[in-house]
Amino acid sequence: MTSEESTTPDLNELQRLGIEAVNRRDFDAMLSFFAPAAVWDLSPMGLGTYEGPAAIRRFFEDWIGAYEEFAFEAEQNLDLGNGVTFAVIIQNGRPVGSKR
Numbered sequence: 001m002t003s004e005e006s007t008t009p010d011l012n013e014l015q016r017l018g019i020e021a022v023n024r025r026d027f028d029a030m031l032s033f034f035a036p037a038a039v040w041d042l043s044p045m046g047l048g049t050y051e052g053p054a055a056i057r058r059f060f061e062d063w064i065g066a067y068e069e070f071a072f073e074a075e076q077n078l079d080l081g082n083g084v085t086f087a088v089i090i091q092n093g094r095p096v097g098s099k100r
Contacts, residue, residue: 015085018033025064074090
């Protein structure tokens, strides 16, 4: 890398990689985006708060594991600057045991 190349990550690219990891059910890759002290707060939706990568992983394994077919699709993905992104993600899935 030359001194002129940016060391700032491309947040849209990171988000794309994260979605790909979700769609592969690659939990190790998914969790690689989280800091050691990360908190995944879903309490506003009544789904609890998960502290640390191990707890966050268990949440994802339970959530995604409830589906035979599961996929995320980014409908919109914007880098708002200052390390902030906005994304509209569509989740499609077929729960385990359901009929088509």
